[in-house]
Amino acid sequence: MKVTVTVMLKDGVLDPQGKAIGHALAGLGFAGIGEVRAGKVIELDLAETDPTRARAAAETMARKLLANTVIERFDIAVGGA
């Protein structure tokens, strides 16, 4: 089953990449842009078919490798075939 892990820098951790994207969008003439934050999306195709266990497995993977919890937070979405 498909599990999507979204990794973002924690609030309060400076995201210069997000800032640069915001500046570039403003430069293109897009108005009203507040804070821009950039992150990563990691899609996992797991053999596990139980959503609860799939989420638990992805959470362990996120804590161990996919995210650095000193600076990043993560969200897990379970779904799809």
Next chain:
Amino acid sequence: MRVGIVVFPGINRERDMAIALERAAGHAPRMIWHRETDLAGLDLVVIPGGFSFGDYLRCGAMAAQSPVMTAVRAHATRGGYVLGVCNGFQILTEAGMLPGALLRNAGLRFLSRDCHLRVERADTVFTRHYQQGEVFRAPMAHGDGNYFADEATLDRLEGEGLVAFRYATPAGELTPEANPNGSARAIAGLYSPNLRVLGLMPHPENLVDPLLGGEDGKPLFASLAEAFAA
């Protein structure tokens, strides 16, 4: 001095490090491939700079999970000495052996230039050939060297005297201009609580020969050679 240099795929400063260590110690260090796990008999394990595993996911994230790092952690737990430079520092933080993390440089650019480091303490195995407060020049070459830790961790590091080096002006002042990657409290290098693990972003190993423009990095290697001259 019995030294091993850990080599991961994508590491590229291991030979510079080997030259600096060999000149100081008089013999060549052992090169350790990342799948090896036997570090027996080594005084010092060095994790050099480069781009291990292509910096995939996060700088040092993949290398921190490799078999040799379990052995490096055990070596440190036994009281062994560890030096991590640049990517090596990133790997040590990813492996949880030093606190905090190294973020993208505040200015977003990869910085390849010289910087000046202020020696915060000269009573460790790594720095006894420097003076406290002395400033030395070191090349830097990184895109992710912006040291980050939460305020409580930063306060603890300062309180326990674990800051090894800070980015400073040649006169030793801390200014925003002298801290090119935006590191918290201008931290360029850190010790573990037992002062046996040192991680730093700049490259003292790249300034050990007048032909390369100076010998500012030499005292670090001389300190180590003297400490382990047995």
